[in-house]
Amino acid sequence: MIHVQSLCKTFTDKKRGEVHAVQEVSLDAQSGEIFGVLGPNGAGKTTLLRMLATILTPTSGTATVGGYDIVREPEKVRSQIGYLTGSAGLYERLTGRDTLRYFGALYGMAPEKIDARIRELSAELDMADFLDGRCDKLSTGQKQRVSIARSVLHDPPVVFFDEPTSGLDLMAARTVVRYIRRCKEQGKCVVFSTHIMSEVEALCDRIAIIYDGKVAAIGTLAELRERAGAEFFETVFLRLIGFEDSPCPAGDRGH
Structure with missing residues (x-):
């Protein structure tokens, strides 16, 4: 469903000169799986997702989403995807229902x-109690649920979740995570970007570890643990990005 080959993005900064935000990234993600993109803030995760969503144009390399080229066929790519960030970005004077009807018309x-679809998503995301409230009166978690519904209203086969639980309380985050699992059950290709390792362990079928704009490793949890020679995932992550001497909790295999 997603094929990425040697994708790069370079920005020019007045102080730092050329900044290589994404460097030679190659990966594949399939329908019916949650593909995790794990890395610290500033690793290049969001830049990568924005290129795949046709928000940014790559400096070099290529990618297809749903069979369409992200540079040559951006409109067709957009018809295949839903894109959610950690920032809700809703029109404050509209209700949640009005927002969804507006974006449905745009689709x-x-x-x-x-x-x-509004009835279906309202049930799946527990929105009935606030769907007709103005967006400026909603909590952060409620706004995020409206944003999720807006992103998937057209039932796209590919969904990008970029730090979707950022700033949410436990219950709101749990609702978001439950819906991400639901997308997988529906056969969608889900790309889930985060810096929270527990979310990756709980959700992802395969994971790409991104560090300094590069792919440090790709695999299932079991494959990454075997490669790193450790069980505790923080240790796995640190070893795979090159911090070989990172401390490890007592009892972790490999120590």
Whole structure:
């Protein structure tokens, strides 16, 4: 569903000169899986997802999403994807329902289809109690649920979740995580970007560890643990990005 080959993005900064935000990234993600993109803040995760979502143009390399080239066929790529960031970015004076109807119209959906999807997503994301409230009155978690519904209203086969639980309380984050699992059950290709290792362990079928704009490793949890020679995932992560002498909790195999 997603094929990325030697993708690069370089920015020019007045103070730092050329900044290589993404360097020679290659990966594949399939339908029916949650593909994790794990790395610290500033590793290049968001830049990578923005290129795949056609928000940014690559400096070099290539990628296809849903069979469409991200540079030559950006409009077709956009028809295949939903994209959610940690920032809700909602129109404050609209209600959640109005927001979804507005974006449904932008997607070219028929009014009856929009309303049917709103009912479906309201049930899946527990939005009934606040769907008709103005967005400026909603909590952070409620806004994020409206944002998720907005991103997947057109039922895309590929969904990008970029730090979707950032700033959420436990219960709101749990709802988001539950819906991500639901997307997998529906056969969607889910790309889940985060710096929170516990989320990766709980959700992801395969993981790409990104550090300094490069892919340090790709594999299942079991494969990454075997490669690093450790069980505790923080140790696995640190070893795979090159911190070989990082301390490890007592009892971790490999020590």
